[in-house]
Amino acid sequence: MPIEVLMPALSPTMTEGNLAKWHKAEGDSVTSGDVLAEIETDKATMEVEAVDEGTMGKILVSEGTEAVAVNTPIALLLGEDEDKGALDGYEAKGVGGGSTDKDKAEPKDDKGDKEEKQAKDESTSEQKAPDGFAKPEAADPGPEPDYDGETHEITIREALRDAMAEEMRADDRVFLMGEEVAEYQGAYKVSQGLLDEFGPKRVIDTPITEHGFAGLGVGASMAGLRPIVEFMTWNFAMQAIDHIINSAAKTLYMAGGELGSPIVFRGPNGAASRVAAQHSQCYASWYAHCPGLKVVAPWSGMDAKGLLKAAIRDPNPIVVLEHEMLYGTKFEAPTDPDFVLPIGKAKIERKGSDVTITAFSRMVDVALAAAEELASDGIEAEVINLRTLRPLDTATIIDSVKKTNRIVTVEEGWPYAGIGSEIASVMMEAAFDWLDAPVTRVCGEDVPMPYAANLEALALPTPERVAKAVRSVSYAD
Amino acid sequence: MAGKSKSGGKSASSGSKSKSSGAKSGKTGAKPSKDDLLQYYRDMLQIRRFEEKAGQLYGMGLIGGFCHLYIGQEAVVIGMQSCLEDGDSVITTYRDHGHMLATGMDPKGVMAELTGRIDGYSKGKGGSMHMFSKDKGFYGGHGIVGANVPLGTGLAFAHKYREDGGVCLTYFGDGAANQGQVYEAFNMAALWDLPVVYVIENNKYGMGTSVARSSATTDLHKRGAAHGIDGQKIDGMNVLKVREAGIEAVAYAREKGPIILEMETYRYRGHSMSDPAKYRSKEEVSKMRDERDPIVQLRDIILKEKGIDEDGLKEIDKEVREIINAAAEFAQESPEPDPSELYTDILIEA
Numbered sequence: 001m002p003i004e005v006l007m008p009a010l011s012p013t014m015t016e017g018n019l020a021k022w023h024k025a026e027g028d029s030v031t032s033g034d035v036l037a038e039i040e041t042d043k044a045t046m047e048v049e050a051v052d053e054g055t056m057g058k059i060l061v062s063e064g065t066e067a068v069a070v071n072t073p074i075a076l077l078l079g080e081d082e083d084k085g086a087l088d089g090y091e092a093k094g095v096g097g098g099s100t101d102k103d104k105a106e107p108k109d110d111k112g113d114k115e116e117k118q119a120k121d122e123s124t125s126e127q128k129a130p131d132g133f134a135k136p137e138a139a140d141p142g143p144e145p146d147y148d149g150e151t152h153e154i155t156i157r158e159a160l161r162d163a164m165a166e167e168m169r170a171d172d173r174v175f176l177m178g179e180e181v182a183e184y185q186g187a188y189k190v191s192q193g194l195l196d197e198f199g200p201k202r203v204i205d206t207p208i209t210e211h212g213f214a215g216l217g218v219g220a221s222m223a224g225l226r227p228i229v230e231f232m233t234w235n236f237a238m239q240a241i242d243h244i245i246n247s248a249a250k251t252l253y254m255a256g257g258e259l260g261s262p263i264v265f266r267g268p269n270g271a272a273s274r275v276a277a278q279h280s281q282c283y284a285s286w287y288a289h290c291p292g293l294k295v296v297a298p299w300s301g302m303d304a305k306g307l308l309k310a311a312i313r314d315p316n317p318i319v320v321l322e323h324e325m326l327y328g329t330k331f332e333a334p335t336d337p338d339f340v341l342p343i344g345k346a347k348i349e350r351k352g353s354d355v356t357i358t359a360f361s362r363m364v365d366v367a368l369a370a371a372e373e374l375a376s377d378g379i380e381a382e383v384i385n386l387r388t389l390r391p392l393d394t395a396t397i398i399d400s401v402k403k404t405n406r407i408v409t410v411e412e413g414w415p416y417a418g419i420g421s422e423i424a425s426v427m428m429e430a431a432f433d434w435l436d437a438p439v440t441r442v443c444g445e446d447v448p449m450p451y452a453a454n455l456e457a458l459a460l461p462t463p464e465r466v467a468k469a470v471r472s473v474s475y476a477d
Numbered sequence: 478m479a480g481k482s483k484s485g486g487k488s489a490s491s492g493s494k495s496k497s498s499g500a501k502s503g504k505t506g507a508k509p510s511k512d513d514l515l516q517y518y519r520d521m522l523q524i525r526r527f528e529e530k531a532g533q534l535y536g537m538g539l540i541g542g543f544c545h546l547y548i549g550q551e552a553v554v555i556g557m558q559s560c561l562e563d564g565d566s567v568i569t570t571y572r573d574h575g576h577m578l579a580t581g582m583d584p585k586g587v588m589a590e591l592t593g594r595i596d597g598y599s600k601g602k603g604g605s606m607h608m609f610s611k612d613k614g615f616y617g618g619h620g621i622v623g624a625n626v627p628l629g630t631g632l633a634f635a636h637k638y639r640e641d642g643g644v645c646l647t648y649f650g651d652g653a654a655n656q657g658q659v660y661e662a663f664n665m666a667a668l669w670d671l672p673v674v675y676v677i678e679n680n681k682y683g684m685g686t687s688v689a690r691s692s693a694t695t696d697l698h699k700r701g702a703a704h705g706i707d708g709q710k711i712d713g714m715n716v717l718k719v720r721e722a723g724i725e726a727v728a729y730a731r732e733k734g735p736i737i738l739e740m741e742t743y744r745y746r747g748h749s750m751s752d753p754a755k756y757r758s759k760e761e762v763s764k765m766r767d768e769r770d771p772i773v774q775l776r777d778i779i780l781k782e783k784g785i786d787e788d789g790l791k792e793i794d795k796e797v798r799e800i801i802n803a804a805a806e807f808a809q810e811s812p813e814p815d816p817s818e819l820y821t822d823i824l825i826e827a
């Protein structure tokens with residue numbers, strides 16, 4: 001049987017083209033790689049090369065023909081052992097089957113077909129998996145285990161260090177790398193003592209080369225190690241964000257599950273003090289935006305230890321957003337090395353019936369302070385420490401709002417497309433009927449962080465601003 | 478850094494063969510046997526036929542999006558792969574079909590990924606540019622120019638951390654050689670003596686921009702000099718020369734640290750399927766094809782020096798063609814991924 005040469009698509013968008021020129025005549029011999037013809041597309045003239053060997057049997061579409069549809073047979077090639085007789089009565093069929101985008105785009109007016117498709121679509125939306133934000137029940141890993149073991153009072157810095165040390169003791173695939181993490185003991189002294197205990201093989205000072213060492217860490221994780229990559233601050237990780245998103249977060253999906261990136265990226269995030277715009281920014285919504293990542297933002301000692309340990313054990317790429325201004329704060333933290341917190345679960349830090357306030361990281365302090373102030377006015381606020389930003393524990397927020405009927409979100413980051421915007425959307429989608437007032441956001445001001453002390457203070461959420469927002473949604477001002 | 482050569486010359490020439498053994502004939506032995514040559518011929522031909530078929534399926538609308546063919550560059554990857562041991566790792570860019578076949582990945586699974594089907598290596602979710610096989614030591618398949626260089630350096634870091642004696646081959650293009658992260662990776666690789674061979678596939682162009690128009694200095698093998706990494710320029714159209722240099726470089730990387738091989742090579746087709754390649758002359762392309770084609774060169778050696786006749790090679794041609802046709806058929810028959818696959822493989826269940 002002769003081999004059909006088809007009008008090729010030479011770009012992702014081409015549907016037809018002109019047959020500008022034949023380079024082979026009937027009877028010519030053809031080997032793989034030979035140029036058969038020239039085709040003009042909307043963009044350019046391209047050559048069509050032979051894939052099969054044989055003799056040019058018959059030209060079906062002559063030179064100069066315009067608007068030849070893709071996949072139209074344009075010539076017949078005779079195989080090595082065939083003679084011209086094989087062409088007699090042969091009818092070119094063109095391409096059969098093959099689902100091209102074009103097929104899909106074409107509306108099918110067969111009704112039965114459509115219904116079947118609809119049914120299919122519905123069944124798939126039900127399978128919608130783990131961390132779709134709009135699915136409140138999706139992000140529920142079960143209740144937080146009540147920890148009633150021993151605790152001790154330590155700083156957040158120490159809690160983070162202990163989390164790493166415990167996990168490094170338990171798993172020799174875990175190592176820490178970053179700028180000044182080893183001999184200097186951490187730019188913010190978070191890795192104090194780790195070099196002494198684990199040595200330079202596992203506590204590694206890197207050059208100042210965020211893009212490079214983030215990529216190196218992701219590569220090591222693909223090979224099965226469990227890197228903890230410390231960014232001196234998250235501001236500098238903008239140089240590395242390509243590896244965090246493109247290399248770490250997307251690989252498992254692109255690999256169909258064959259290979260992932262079990263890695264922790266951590267460091268201080270958000271507003272530091274008097275360091276101006278380039279060193280003071282919250283990246284929560286940047287990373288929470290991306291499927292394939294988990295994002296946690298600890299506030300307390302329990303958070304710091306439990307979430308970082310969970311992150312190190314987790315087989316996925318995790319972003320841990322710490323806060324410089326909390327490093328020195330003391331909290332009670334569990335001493336039990338088996339203690340971890342579930343990723344994807346918020347914590348109600350203060351119970352209340354009148355309004356829900358969500359916050360994370362340092363803003364939990366601000367929310368709690370606002371709640372105290374409001375309590376003296378007789379407004380009882382429920383303060384939710386989000387803990388995880390992706391997957392967001394929407395169930396806890398919704399349950400709370402069903403009780404309080406109003407919600408104020410607090411974050412240091414900018415309002416535009418922030419975490420508060422996301423929560424507002426979730427409320428619209430899942431708690432609309434329970435809301436008695438518009439969802440209200442208290443955010444960092446929509447400006448680069450100023451240096452001057454008074455301006456800096458004005459740029460950030462304060463307990464007063466939160467309390468004001470709460471009074472407003474309570475119609476109490 | 479102790480143990481790193483600062484001499485400008487070739488430093489991979491010491492008799493260092495930590496892992497070479499007769500265990501797997503033809504892998505690390507210095508002189509390839511007749512069977513080895515036939516194997517290289519077959520493997521290069523398989524890539525060529527695979528790519529031609531992919532081009533054809535693309536033309537039929539069965540493959541979509543970006544599809545970067547490796548035709549012309551086959552000697553690089555086949556020569557280098559012949560220098561590796563089990564447990565070594567390979568990482569490359571989006572021009573990756575040849576590398577996957579060279580590591581032993583199944584043409585059926587690769588082709589089915591190109592057609593976006595469930596039996597593809599990534600269940601149809603990665604496509605031409607993104608496939609992986611832990612089993613074969615192949616770590617992708619990366620679409621961001623330059624990004625696979627730190628990633629490969631990280632694979633080498635893992636070899637060293639685990640002390641498993643492995644080496645990572647990190648392939649990238651002449652265009653990628655101008656990315657900053659390449660030099661960040663070079664610095665760390667040299668600083669920590671990581672077992673990595675950087676294979677720069679200099680095919681003369683990054684898309685439509687020639688090396689001379691993109692690079693202030695065009696001797697890409699010297700780009701490691703600032704970090705004390707030696708490099709060599711190799712005729713990448715000659716599989717035997719690639720192999721010869723590869724054996725030394727891999728042994729050097731395994732024992733001492735990073736090294737660069739710049740492969741002079743050429744891609745016959747456009748950058749991707751929709752590139753009419755107007756930035757170079759027809760004569761330039763046909764001269765390469767006619768005078769330096771890697772498959773023809775090896776074929777001539779086999780015919781002239783190894784006592785094999787045309788019929789002997791025809792058998793191989795036929796076998797390869799059958800494999801590729803079977804792969805193409807498989808790739809069209811395999812179903813599209815179930816819609817539920819849209820939501821899988823985003824996170825691993827902890």
Ligand SMILES: Cc1ncc(C[n+]2csc(CCOP(=O)(O)OP(=O)(O)O)c2C)c(N)n1
Pocket residue numbers: 572620621622623649650651652653654680682683684748
């Ligand atoms: C960071 C980045 N910039 C631009 C591109 C678009 N792009 C894809 S391939 C390519 C050319 C790369 O050339 P080279 O490194 O020589 O590799 P070759 O394609 O020749 O194999 C460009 C610019 C990209 N994928 N990633």
Ligand SMILES: [Mg+2]
Pocket residue numbers: 650651652678679680681682683684
């Ligand atoms: Mg190139």
